[in-house]
Amino acid sequence: MNKAGSQALFNQAKKVIPGGVNSPVRAFKAVGGDPLFIKSAKGAFLYDEDGNELLDLINSWGPMILGHSHPKIQEAVNRAVESSLSFGAPSSREVEIAELIVEMVPSVEKVRMVNSGTEATMSAVRVARGFTGRDKFLKFEGCYHGHGDSFLIAAGSGAVTMGTPDSPGVTKGTAKDTLLAKFNDLEQVESVVNGHKGEIAALILEPVVGNMGCVSPKDGFLQGLRDICDKEGIVLIFDEVMTGFRLAPGGAQELYGVTPDLTTMGKIIGGGMPVGAYGGKTEIMDYVSPQGPVYQAGTLSGNPVAMAAGLAMLRELNNHPEIYSNLDEATGQIVNGIKDNLNRLSMPYTINHVGSMFSLFFTDETVVDFDTAKTTDTDAFGKYFQAMLSRGIYLAPSQFETLFVSTAITTDLVDRIVTANYESLKSI
Numbered sequence: 001m002n003k004a005g006s007q008a009l010f011n012q013a014k015k016v017i018p019g020g021v022n023s024p025v026r027a028f029k030a031v032g033g034d035p036l037f038i039k040s041a042k043g044a045f046l047y048d049e050d051g052n053e054l055l056d057l058i059n060s061w062g063p064m065i066l067g068h069s070h071p072k073i074q075e076a077v078n079r080a081v082e083s084s085l086s087f088g089a090p091s092s093r094e095v096e097i098a099e100l101i102v103e104m105v106p107s108v109e110k111v112r113m114v115n116s117g118t119e120a121t122m123s124a125v126r127v128a129r130g131f132t133g134r135d136k137f138l139k140f141e142g143c144y145h146g147h148g149d150s151f152l153i154a155a156g157s158g159a160v161t162m163g164t165p166d167s168p169g170v171t172k173g174t175a176k177d178t179l180l181a182k183f184n185d186l187e188q189v190e191s192v193v194n195g196h197k198g199e200i201a202a203l204i205l206e207p208v209v210g211n212m213g214c215v216s217p218k219d220g221f222l223q224g225l226r227d228i229c230d231k232e233g234i235v236l237i238f239d240e241v242m243t244g245f246r247l248a249p250g251g252a253q254e255l256y257g258v259t260p261d262l263t264t265m266g267k268i269i270g271g272g273m274p275v276g277a278y279g280g281k282t283e284i285m286d287y288v289s290p291q292g293p294v295y296q297a298g299t300l301s302g303n304p305v306a307m308a309a310g311l312a313m314l315r316e317l318n319n320h321p322e323i324y325s326n327l328d329e330a331t332g333q334i335v336n337g338i339k340d341n342l343n344r345l346s347m348p349y350t351i352n353h354v355g356s357m358f359s360l361f362f363t364d365e366t367v368v369d370f371d372t373a374k375t376t377d378t379d380a381f382g383k384y385f386q387a388m389l390s391r392g393i394y395l396a397p398s399q400f401e402t403l404f405v406s407t408a409i410t411t412d413l414v415d416r417i418v419t420a421n422y423e424s425l426k427s428i
């Protein structure tokens with residue numbers, strides 16, 4: 001695979017951008033080699049600076065659920081751009097997308113648009129603290145909620161990939177208010193909550209984890225958290241930045257039938273543009289300025305072009321619910337093909353899968369939390385990543401990420417992925 005153009009750009013980039021990338025996990029540090037610089041994308045494919053065609057299973061870390069350059073989203077953005085790029089004042093599309101989110105997401109009665117998932121989670125925890133008058137919040141080891149200081153404690157995704165799940169620069173004063181528990185361990189949650197009676201404002205989690213690799217909630221886990229939060233007056237926050245609008249039109253909360261008090265959103269909601277959002281019960285969201293005292297703001301929040309992209313995306317998903325069964329079917333075919341390959345090769349690896357999210361772990365343990373996820377052989381993963389890349393399949397460059405299937409991945413491409421998987425597993 002010719003990578004000369006990407007390598008030249010990467011050398012240039014490293015002189016003026018830390019690590020040569022604008023988000024750490026893109027740097028390929030966990031899998032070796034240099035990142036590919038992408039020039040364009042269409043449907044299921046990325047095209048890099050050297051003209052290599054790559055079948056995309058990251059899909060921009062989730063947003064491109066309809067594949068790249070979807071005509072309806074492109075057209076909506078092109079039309080919006082003609083009316084200037086930003087007003088810094090309310091616009092009709094903000095009302096339209098808020099009404100659509102309220103319609104699609106069971107828990108959301110009111111919603112505030114922001115510019116990233118990080119802003120959404122930071123704001124949601126602040127509102128929960130303002131609403132309850134309490135300081136602490138509980139997160140789960142291996143969950144990633146963006147790079148806000150208080151979340152970079154035992155964080156997954158790029159933080160664990162880079163070996164900094166507890167990042168320097170986060171003060172002890174901040175860290176003391178972040179409590180931790182193991183995902184899927186309801187007893188430990190109860191123990192931590194009982195040890196901090198009346199002190200915990202919120203409990204935040206990825207209802208289906210993507211950031212330690214894909215890990216699903218055990219039966220009863222989500223409802224158990226709901227019951228604890230009801231009993232203790234704790235705000236239950238589902239971080240659906242990844243799962244929102246992906247696992248169902250209403251996200252994981254629709255799929256599992258458990259309703260949080262607040263939901264954070266991102267990725268798909270922007271159709272590929274920088275958009276995040278947080279929303280939930282009116283009694284809590286009315287604490288947000290200027291309605292209430294909890295301050296949160298943003299110059300480009302509700303940006304008209306970004307709203308046009310997000311609206312086109314959400315309307316397409318809401319008007320075509322068959323998308324979800326089609327995505328689940330295609331993902332199931334990929335996962336079953338990989339399972340067959342593992343059996344044929346007598347490889348005892350684990351594959352976790354929910355909807356159109358899945359992860360192959362290089363461990364024979366059942367992966368149910370961060371501890372079991374970390375039993376994976378990251379060297380073997382790195383070799384597998386490179387073997388798949390050399391066969392034109394673009395995976396997330398870290399074991400501690402999930403893969404995302406798009407509607408552009410048709411049956412012939414499923415076969416191509418499964419064949420490349422067999423050859424790559426055999427080669428490592």
Ligand code: KE4
Pocket residue numbers: 023024025026061115116117118119121144145146147157158206210211239240241242266267276401
């Ligand atoms: P952003 O600030 O990156 O838009 O969203 C932060 C975030 C919040 N919550 C969840 C569940 C998330 O997965 C994310 C971001 N996800 C990572 C991928 N694991 C983004 C990719 C990256 O960091 O470059």
